[in-house]
Structures are given as structure tokens and as C-alpha cells.
Amino acid sequence: EAQVTQNPRYLITVTGKKLTVTCSQNMNHEYMSWYRQDPGLGLRQIYYSMNVEVTDKGDVPEGYKVSRKEKRNFPLILESPSPNQTSLYFCASSGRTDTQYFGPGTRLTVL
Amino acid sequence: AQKVTQAQTEISVVEKEDVTLDCVYETRDTTYYLFWYKQPPSGELVFLIRRNSFDEQNEISGRYSWNFQKSTSSFNFTITASQVVDSAVYFCALSESWSNYQLIWGAGTKLIIKP
Numbered sequence: 635e636a637q638v639t640q641n642p643r644y645l646i647t648v649t650g651k652k653l654t655v656t657c658s659q660n661m662n663h664e665y666m667s668w669y670r671q672d673p674g675l676g677l678r679q680i681y682y683s684m685n686v687e688v689t690d691k692g693d694v695p696e697g698y699k700v701s702r703k704e705k706r707n708f709p710l711i712l713e714s715p716s717p718n719q720t721s722l723y724f725c726a727s728s729g730r731t732d733t734q735y736f737g738p739g740t741r742l743t744v745l
Numbered sequence: 746a747q748k749v750t751q752a753q754t755e756i757s758v759v760e761k762e763d764v765t766l767d768c769v770y771e772t773r774d775t776t777y778y779l780f781w782y783k784q785p786p787s788g789e790l791v792f793l794i795r796r797n798s799f800d801e802q803n804e805i806s807g808r809y810s811w812n813f814q815k816s817t818s819s820f821n822f823t824i825t826a827s828q829v830v831d832s833a834v835y836f837c838a839l840s841e842s843w844s845n846y847q848l849i850w851g852a853g854t855k856l857i858i859k860p
Contacts, residue, residue: 665846667846667847669848669850674852675852676749676836676852676853677836677838677848678850679847682846682847692847728846733780733792733795734792734846735792736789736792738788738789739788739789
């Protein structure tokens with residue numbers, strides 16, 4: 635089954651404690667993205683990747699890092715999380731002309 | 746600059762009523778794509794439709810229909826004979842890339858269908 639998986643689905647952490655949210659797709663897609671969703675703001679793109687070792691900033695990259703060492707994986711790293719990064723995070727992937735496939739979301743709370 | 750505006754923050758109707766969700770977009774490109782996604786209370790994003798800028802034909806899929814008008818930069822979504830299961834947040838989005846890897850999202854419209 636074609637899918638995008640994210641882990642963990644829910645995470646409560648404290649300010650400053652490094653965390654990684656994993657994202658994996660099984661569709662051999664070139665493009666992968668991370669979005670955050672906040673009430674009243676819709677989704678905003680954090681980072682995207684056009685292929686292995688090719689990443690670029692989206693609209694709200696501050697406080698986040700990503701890497702794309704393998705085509706299927708695109709982890710999101712928060713080196714020093716802060717409360718303003720409390721949000722719902724979505725990973726997405728797409729092929730050259732596909733629409734985007736979204737993961738189930740990760741709800742992050744930073745205390 | 747690209748922008749998507751969903752002016753209706755929340756809409757509440759009684760079951761079986763028709764309801765239209767508005768979406769207005771801004772872009773300088775002549776080639777672009779428009780999308781609608783549904784986010785039910787469970788939180789996942791469900792793709793509903795993609796429309797490219799060269800195809801202004803209206804689309805109907807069961808109780809769902811979409812009205813794309815380039816002259817007014819609008820891509821409105823109508824649910825006919827609404828059902829409680831249609832209750833969700835609906836997002837309109839815009840992409841200016843062929844590969845659709847960058848989406849600009851509206852703020853969403855929360856649709857409440859009362860039994």
C-alpha cells in the first residue's frame with residue numbers, strides 16, 4: 635500500500651530537548667516536504683527536498699533542520715525545541731507530476 | 746506574491762442543506778494548480794481535487810462540485826445535500842510548480858453539519 639508514515643504520532647517534550655520526527659515514503663517519490671499546521675493559519679511549509687541530498691527552506695524554517703540521505707526518508711529535527719514550535723506537523727511526498735501524499739500527522743507539544 | 750484566501754472561518758448548516766465554501770487565490774503565474782483537501786476530526790488530510798489553470802470546466806463528483814472561475818480568481822467548492830460525515834475543516838491550496846511540491850494553503854473553513 636502506497637503510504638507516508640510519520641513517527642511518533644504524538645509527542646510531549648520540554649524546552650531544549652532535541653527531538654527527531656521521522657518520515658518515510660514507499661512510493662519512490664523525488665519530492666518530500668514538511669509542513670506545520672496552526673489554527674487560523676492553515677499549513678505552512680517548513681522545508682522541502684527535491685531529491686537525495688537536495689533540500690531547501692520553505693516559509694518557516696527557523697528552528698528546524700532536515701536531511702535527505704536516502705530517497706525514502708526525510709526526518710525533521712528540532713535541535714532545541716521551544717513552546718512556539720508546539721504544532722501539528724505533516725510530512726508529504728510527491729512524484730514529478732503527482733499530487734502530494736500526506737502522512738497522518740505528528741502532534742507535538744513543547745512545554 | 747501567491748496567496749489563498751478562505752474568508753469563511755466557520756460555517757454551520759443543517760443536514761441536507763447545500764453549502765458552498767469559497768476560495769480566492771492570487772498568483773502571477775499563468776500555469777498553476779488548485780487543490781481542495783478535507784481534514785476530518787481525526788486529523789488526516791484527504792485529497793479531494795486538483796485542477797490546473799488551463800481547465801476551467803466545472804467538476805462534479807457525487808455530492809461534491811467545484812466551480813473554477815479564472816476571471817474572479819476563485820475556486821469554490823459546493824456540497825449538495827450535506828451529511829454529518831461532511832463535518833470537517835476544508836482547505837484550498839495553490840501550487841505554481843508542475844511537480845506540486847510546494848503548496849500555498851488557505852487558513853481553512855470549518856464546516857459543521859448539524860443533524
